[in-house]
Amino acid sequence: MNPTRLFVLSALAKGGAMYGHQIRRDARVDRAELWSDVRPGSLYGALHRLEDEGLVRAVRTEQAGRLPSRTVYEITDEGRRELGVLQAEAFEEVRFPPDPVDLALATVDGTDEATLRGHLSDRVRELEARLSRLDHLADRRWPDQTPADDLVVEHARLRLRAELEWHALVLDQLGKLGGRP
Structure with missing residues (x-):
């Protein structure tokens, strides 16, 4: 079970279409690193891999003024199915890694x-x-x-x-x- 994939897919399922920085901000606001293996810096790479796999798709590109353009993503139907699988795996998996x-x-x-x-x-x-x-x-x-x-x-x-x-x-x-x- 990959917690970063679970986080990105659930963020898009819950929050609707977003760009990478919004997902990263949500991870920071929720203090995800304190209660999960999700690191905000890993979210962009995960988002691109999820797109390559057809689990999320780009819906538009936005640019405000001179700021860099940003791509807005949404979860696909296949992404929702994957989210369900990841959630089930997370509930079934009990981790106590050796310290x-x-x-x-x-x-x-x-x-x-x-x-x-x-x-x-x-x-x-x-x-x-x-x-x-x-x-x-x-x-x-x-x-x-x-x-x-x-x-x-x-x-x-x-x-x-x-x-x-x-x-x-x-x-x-x-x-x-x-x-x-």
Whole structure:
């Protein structure tokens, strides 16, 4: 399942005909990078590939003043079918990719505890910063925010809280890992 394809097709299905920058802006406004694998910079390439596959089509080209021209795209009937397939795949797929910290933790033998504590504390700060951004996002509504959007943000927040809980457990048991004192 390709999350970028899913995002582009769903944006066009929901929002109607748009040009690439509008889709990219929607990804930034929705903070898609905080709760998905979608990166706003990858949307243009995906849009062109979807056009090559007949899943979206160019409906017109616009140019305002001296600004560069921009192509407006819409989803095709085949694109709507593909969107349904991608959504079904997304619901069926459960991802918990291996986290490199697990391999590092399994191989810490001989690493001093202060170094390990420093690395883990850095990770905790990064996780807390991500959670803070999501908490801030949850406190502020964005255009067209839906109850489904609220649930998506809450899912990401709960996952981060679970990671923070696990890191607290590791930090608590750090002395038992067999590293040097």
